[in-house]
Amino acid sequence: MLSDEVIREVYEILESRRDSPIDSYTSNIMKDSDKKAEDKILEKIAEECGETLIASKNDENLVYESVDLIFHTLLLLVYKGISYDEILEEFQRRRK
Numbered sequence: 001m002l003s004d005e006v007i008r009e010v011y012e013i014l015e016s017r018r019d020s021p022i023d024s025y026t027s028n029i030m031k032d033s034d035k036k037a038e039d040k041i042l043e044k045i046a047e048e049c050g051e052t053l054i055a056s057k058n059d060e061n062l063v064y065e066s067v068d069l070i071f072h073t074l075l076l077l078v079y080k081g082i083s084y085d086e087i088l089e090e091f092q093r094r095r096k
């Protein structure tokens with residue numbers, strides 16, 4: 001069975017792209033340029049929301065587009081300094 005540990009691994013890579021930037025997609029989007037980093041990330045999330053909605057309605061590429069959306073949401077949380085454990089704690093808190 002696949003492990004969800006990959007999500008934590010990706011999260012840790014994003015934290016390192018934030019703290020020790022290199023020339024890469026995620027480091028560059030988390031850097032202010034002509035546009036503020038936060039605005040760039042929020043625009044991506046809005047775009048990926050739209051693509052997920054279309055994928056669902058068309059029954060096409062839903063997993064691919066949903067992962068793009070989840071990925072950019074995680075990127076926002078990394079950018080805002082939220083730890084991965086805070087996300088897990090919130091899921092745990094809601095668990096009935």
Ligand SMILES: N=c1c2ncn([C@@H]3O[C@H](COP(=O)(O)OP(=O)(O)OP(=O)(O)O)[C@@H](O)[C@H]3O)c2ncn1[C@@H]1O[C@H](COP(=O)(O)O)[C@@H](O)[C@H]1O
Pocket residue numbers: 010013014017024025026027051067068071
């Ligand atoms: N999981 C991802 C990931 N998912 C999506 N993306 C990027 O997010 C962007 C999505 O934008 P678009 O949807 O516009 O791009 P697209 O898929 O070409 O376009 P569409 O066909 O969807 O319209 C693309 O550039 C993707 O490459 C990702 N970029 C990086 N990661 C992970 O983040 C880590 C760090 O990435 P780097 O900063 O590139 O090293 C990597 O090791 C990966 O594990």
